[in-house]
Amino acid sequence: xxxSLGRMSADAAQQRTIPAAASDAAxxxxxGDFRSYYGRxxxxxxxxxxxxPAYLFTGGLSAACAELAAGADLTRRPRxxxxxxxxxxxxxxxxxxxxxxxxxxxxxxxxxxRVAKPSSPMSVGTWLLVAYGPGVGAAAxxxxxxxxxxxxxxGKLLGALARPAGLAxxxxxxxxxxxxxVLLSHTAVPAxxxxxxxxxxxxxxxxxxxGGGFGMVCAPVDEAEPxxxxxxxxxxxxxxxxxxxxxxxxxxxxxYRTGTAHRLRQWSEYLTAGGALGSLLAGRSRAAGVVSGxxxxxxxxxxxxxxxxxGVESTRDPKYVVVPQRRRVDRxxxx
Amino acid sequence: MTVSRESxxxxxxxxxxxxxxxxxxxRVGFFTDTSVCIGCKACEVACKEWNLLPDDxxxxxGMSFDNTGELSANSWxxxxxxxxxxxxxxxxxxxxVDLGLPSFxxxxxxxxxESRTDFRWLMSSDVCKHCTHAGCLDVCPTGALFxxxxxxxxxxxxxxxGCGYCVSGCPYGVIxxxxxxxxxxxxxxxxxxxxxxxxxxxxxxxxTDSIQFGPLDELRERARERVATLHxxxxxxxxxxxxxxxxxxxxxxxxxxxLDEPEVYGLPPDPVVPTRDAGSMWARAGVAAAAFxxxxxxxxxxxxxx
Numbered sequence: 001x002x003x004s005l006g007r008m009s010a011d012a013a014q015q016r017t018i019p020a021a022a023s024d025a026a027x028x029x030x031x032g033d034f035r036s037y038y039g040r041x042x043x044x045x046x047x048x049x050x051x052x053p054a055y056l057f058t059g060g061l062s063a064a065c066a067e068l069a070a071g072a073d074l075t076r077r078p079r080x081x082x083x084x085x086x087x088x089x090x091x092x093x094x095x096x097x098x099x100x101x102x103x104x105x106x107x108x109x110x111x112x113x114r115v116a117k118p119s120s121p122m123s124v125g126t127w128l129l130v131a132y133g134p135g136v137g138a139a140a141x142x143x144x145x146x147x148x149x150x151x152x153x154x155g156k157l158l159g160a161l162a163r164p165a166g167l168a169x170x171x172x173x174x175x176x177x178x179x180x181x182v183l184l185s186h187t188a189v190p191a192x193x194x195x196x197x198x199x200x201x202x203x204x205x206x207x208x209x210x211g212g213g214f215g216m217v218c219a220p221v222d223e224a225e226p227x228x229x230x231x232x233x234x235x236x237x238x239x240x241x242x243x244x245x246x247x248x249x250x251x252x253x254x255x256y257r258t259g260t261a262h263r264l265r266q267w268s269e270y271l272t273a274g275g276a277l278g279s280l281l282a283g284r285s286r287a288a289g290v291v292s293g294x295x296x297x298x299x300x301x302x303x304x305x306x307x308x309x310x311g312v313e314s315t316r317d318p319k320y321v322v323v324p325q326r327r328r329v330d331r332x333x334x335x
Numbered sequence: 336m337t338v339s340r341e342s343x344x345x346x347x348x349x350x351x352x353x354x355x356x357x358x359x360x361x362r363v364g365f366f367t368d369t370s371v372c373i374g375c376k377a378c379e380v381a382c383k384e385w386n387l388l389p390d391d392x393x394x395x396x397g398m399s400f401d402n403t404g405e406l407s408a409n410s411w412x413x414x415x416x417x418x419x420x421x422x423x424x425x426x427x428x429x430x431x432v433d434l435g436l437p438s439f440x441x442x443x444x445x446x447x448x449e450s451r452t453d454f455r456w457l458m459s460s461d462v463c464k465h466c467t468h469a470g471c472l473d474v475c476p477t478g479a480l481f482x483x484x485x486x487x488x489x490x491x492x493x494x495x496x497g498c499g500y501c502v503s504g505c506p507y508g509v510i511x512x513x514x515x516x517x518x519x520x521x522x523x524x525x526x527x528x529x530x531x532x533x534x535x536x537x538x539x540x541x542x543t544d545s546i547q548f549g550p551l552d553e554l555r556e557r558a559r560e561r562v563a564t565l566h567x568x569x570x571x572x573x574x575x576x577x578x579x580x581x582x583x584x585x586x587x588x589x590x591x592x593x594l595d596e597p598e599v600y601g602l603p604p605d606p607v608v609p610t611r612d613a614g615s616m617w618a619r620a621g622v623a624a625a626a627f628x629x630x631x632x633x634x635x636x637x638x639x640x641x
Contacts (some may be wrong), residue, residue, distance in 0.1 A: 037601030038398045038417060040405065043508035047499035067631035075635050104497015104517025108477075111496045115478040119343065119610060122476035122500050170631075174624035181623070186609045187503035188470055193609055196616045200623035208627060211465045227635035237626075315508075320597045325605040334581065 034326060036318040040155035043188055043315040051102040053308035054093050056180050057301040059129075059209065060203060064211020064230065066136055070170035071226055072162055072219075073139075077078035080227065083218035084211070085166065088173075089140035092133055121183045128175050135169030138162060157301025175205035184311065190321055191314035192307075193223060198248075201241040202307070206300045208234025209272060213296030214316040216279060216289040217231045224289060228279045231296050238303060245307070251323050255314040256306075262305030272299030343610040346580035348469050348508035350588075354482035362486030365538065365546060365589035367460055368561060369600075370573060372545040374400055374458035378412040381540035385525060386411065390514075390621065399456075405601065406461055408513035411522035412537050413461045415600050421455035435529055459600050460546060462537070463488070463509045463522035464577055465588030470610040471510050471521075479519075486551070487524040487588060504586065506606035524588075551588060558592060560569035570594070578603065583607030 036042070046052075065087035070324070072081035100109045117123040142162035147154045181203040192199070212231025216224050242265065245256045255261060278292025314320040325331035342353060351359040391409045396402050399416035406413045409572050425542065465487045472480045472488050477492035479494035480501060490501075491511075497517040501510050510521040525535035538548035547554060553577050559563050564586070576597050577587030 009515060035596060036596050037417070037599065041508065041599060042598070042603050043602060044502050044505070044511050046503045047512045063627075064631070067628070071631065071635040083556075102499075104499065104519075105495070108494075108496035110529075111479070111494055112498075113552055114494075115476070117476060118476065119473040119613065120476045120500070122474065126476060174628040174631075177627050178620045178623040182613075182620045185616050186474060186613060187500075188506035188508075188606070188609055189503050192503075193612075197619055200616075201621040201626075204623040204627040208630060211452050219407040229637075230631060233630050233634070315503075318598070321603050325603055326598065329605045331604040 001098040001155075032280060033320055034322045036322055040318065041316055042318045042321040043190075045312055045315045046187075046225035047104075047191050048308075050103060050305070051098045054301075055098040055102070056184075056203070057206075058091045058094040058098065059238070060091075060177050060207025060300065060304075061210040062088045062095060062212060062229055062298070063132075063173035064134065064175075064207045064234070065091060066132075066166070066169045066173040067226055067272045067327035068215050068230065069139060070166045070210055073166055074225070076301075077219070077223040077226075078258055079224040080215055080219040084227075085136075085140045087141050087211070087214045088136045088169065089216065092129075095129070096133075098226035121179060121186045125179050125183055128172060128179060132169050132172040135165040135167075135172075139169065174204070178204045184270050184307070189311040189315055190252050190324070191249075191261075191310040193247055194249045194252040194324075195307075198241050198244050198328070199307070200304070202238055202245065204232045205237030205239075205241060206303045209238055209275070210234075210300035212279065213300070215273060216282075216293030217297070218293075220329040221284050221286050221289055228282070230278050231279040231293070235272045235279070235296060235299070238272055238300070239276070242269065242303060245310075245330055252314060252320055255310040255317075255320060259309070259313055261306045261313055264302045264309060268299045268302035268306055268333075270299075271295040271302065275299055343468055343473065343613065345468075345585060345606065346590075347585050350467050351482060351484050352373035352487040355520060356484050359442060359486075360485040361550040361552075362523070362588065363549060364465060364486075364551040364554055364587070365462060365524070365535070365548055366558050366592070367462065367589065368545050368547065368558070369457065369459035369593045370545075370561075370570070370592055370594060371543045372414070372458040373543055374414055374456075375542060376403075377412050377542060378460045378546055379403060379410065379414060381536040382412045383410075383427065385528070385536035388520075406463070406509050406511075406521075408511040408516075408520040411462065413518075415457075415459045415461060417457040417595070417599055418461075419455060419457065419595070419599075421454055422453065431469040455481070457594055457600070459591065459593065460537070460541075461600070461602070462589050462591070463524075464507055464508075464584070465522075465524060466608065467580065467585030467588070468610060469584070470504040470608045471519075472505050473608065473613075474500045474504035476500060483526060485524070485526075485527075485529050487526065487529075489523045489526050490519055492518055504602060504609060506608060508603075534626040540573055546617075549633060554590075558590065562593060565592075585609070 065084040069081055069084035112126045139162045142158045145155055178200045180197035184192040185199050208230050212227045215227025242312050275292045275296035282288035282292050357467050384574050388409045396404055399418050401416045403410050403413045469488045479491045483489050495518040498514055501519050510519050513520050534548040538546045558575055562573050572594050577590035580586035
C-alpha cells in the first residue's frame with residue numbers, strides 16, 4: 001500500500017462527507033432561492049421580552065391620555081380630565097417599571113442618564129421621558145389631593161401648577177407616542193428596519209386609539225366626546241397603516257403576515273375595527289362606550305405585541321436578512 | 336478629506352479623530368484570509384483563555400467540525416466549517432506544496448493533486464467587524480460602548496446596564512447579552528494587549544497567519560495583493576468582504592478573504608448600519624407626532640353634545 005497518510009485521511013474524509021456535502025452545502029436552498037450557513041440565523045434575536053412591547057403600549061397610552069387631559073382641562077371637562085390625568089400617570093409608571101425591569105442590570109438604570117446621545121433613540125427616549133414625567137406627575141397628584149389639603153399652601157401651589165404641568169406634558173406627549181417607532185426601526189432587525197417609513201404612523205395611531213379608548217371607559221358619556229373622536233381617528237390611522245406593513249415591505253412583509261405576529265395583529269385588527277365602529281355608534285350608551293374602549297385598548301396592545309413578534313421572527317429566519325441584501329448586491333446597488 | 340463629527344455613514348478617513356481623539360495611533364484591524372485557514376480553532380481557544388470567557392455549553396451541533404455555532408457573548412472568535420461540492424481543479428505541479436508528511440513512497444513523489452476530489456471544505460474564523468460606523472456603538476444609550484484610540488469598538492463592562500439595544504443594532508449579529516450576567520459582551524480586539532503593544536491573542540495563536548493583525552491600511556493593501564495572487568492561480572472565487580470603505584458600514588476594521596458568497600459563511604451579504612436612515616426616521620416620526628398633536632387639539636373643537 002503506497003499511500004501517504006495525508007492522502008488516506010483525505011480519501012476517508014471524501015467517502016464520509018460527500019453525501020453530506022451534497023445535502024448540506026446549501027441547506028436552505030430547498031426552501032427558497034438563497035444560501036445560508038446551515039440555515040442558521042444571521043442576526044441575533046432581540047434580547048427584549050414581553051416587557052418592551054408592553055412598554056410600547058403603556059407609553060402610547062400615557063401620551064394620548066396626557067393630550068386628552070390637557071384638552072379636558074382647558075374645555076372644563078373635570079371628570080375626563082381626572083380620569084386621563086390618572087391614566088397618563090398610570091401609563092407612565094408602568095412604562096418606567098417595564099423599561100427598568102427589562103434591563104440586564106436593572107440596578108444600573110441610571111447609567112442611561114450619564115450621557116445624552118442623539119444617535120441613540122433609546123437615549124433620546126430616556127430624556128424625553130425625563131422631561132415628560134414631572135408634568136404628568138404634578139397634574140395627577142393635584143387630582144388626587146384630598147379636599148382638606150387643598151386649602152393648605154402646598155395644595156394651593158399644586159392646584160395652580162396642575163394646568164401648566166399638564167400642558168407641558170401634553171406638549172411632549174406626541175414625541176413620547178411616536179419616538180418608539182424610531183426605537184424599533186433604528187435596528188438591524190429586518191421587519192422593524194424595513195417598516196421605518198410607516199411605523200411612526202402605526203404607533204401614533206395605536207396610541208391615540210388606546211388613549212381614546214381609555215377615556216371612553218373611564219369618563220362619563222357627556223364628557224367623553226373628544227375621547228371618542230380621538231379613538232376613531234387613531235383607530236382608522238392604525239388600521240390603514242398597519243395593513244401597509246402586510247403588503248408593502250417586500251419579503252419582510254411575510255414576517256407580519258405569518259405565524260404569531262399575524263395572529264396577534266389579526267385580533268388587533270378585529271378589536272380595533274370593532275372599537276372604532278363602537279366609538280362612532282355608541283352615542284350616549286355608557287355600556288357600549290366601555291366595551292368599545294376596552295376593545296380599542298386590547299387592539300392597541302396586541303398591535304404592539306404583533307409588531308414586536310414580527311421583528312423577532314425576522315431575525316430567526318436568515319431569509320429576511322439574506323434575500324433582500326443578496327438582491328441588492330446582484331443588482332449592483334450601493335447601500 | 337474633512338469629515339464632520341456627526342458623520343454616520345460613508346467613508347471615514349480618521350475614525351478615531353472623528354470620535355474626538357486629537358492624537359492617536361494608527362487604526363488597526365484584522366485581515367482574516369480564509370484561504371489558508373485550517374480550522375484548528377486555536378483562535379477560539381486563545382481568545383477564551385486570554386479574555387477569561389465562560390464556556391457556551393458543550394454541544395455537538397452536527398455542523399461539520401463547528402460546535403461553536405456562532406459568535407456570542409462568550410465566543411468572540413467562531414470558526415465556520417462548510418462542506419460543499421466543488422469543481423475539480425487541475426493545477427501546475429510546480430505550485431503544489433509538499434507538506435512533508437510521512438509516507439511509504441519517497442517524500443514528494445506525489446503532489447497531492449491526484450487525491451483531489453470534487454469536494455471542498457471552507458473554513459473561516461469570524462469575529463466582530465469593528466465597523467467604521469458601528470450600529471452597536473451608535474445606539475448604546477449609556478456610553479458603555481466606545482471608540483478606542485485604535486479605531487476599535489469596545490464595551491465597558493462597568494458601565495453597561497444590559498439594555499440590549501446593541502444586540503439589535505448590530506447588522507452582523509455579533510454582540511450579545513450574557514445570560515447569567517445581564518451585560519453585553521463582544522470582541523475587544525484585545526484592547527488590553529494593544530495598549531501594551533502586543534497583537535491580539537487570536538492573531539498571535541493562528542499557526543497559518545490566516546488571522547493577520549496590523550494597521551488597517553497595510554492590511555487592505557496586503558489583502559488586495561493576495562486576491563490578485565489567488566486569481567492568477569485560477570482561484571477566481573476569491574473575494575474580499577468588508578474591506579470597502581464605501582459599503583454600508585463604511586468598511587470593517589476586521590475584514591475577510593472569502594472563497595464563496597458571504598451568506599455561505601453566515602455573514603450578511605450587504606449589511607447597512609441603521610444609523611444611515613436616522614434622519615429620515617426622525618423626520619417621519621416628527622410628521623407622525625405633528626399629526627398626533629393636531630388630532631388631539633382638533634377633537635376638542637366642533638359641536639358638543641353636552
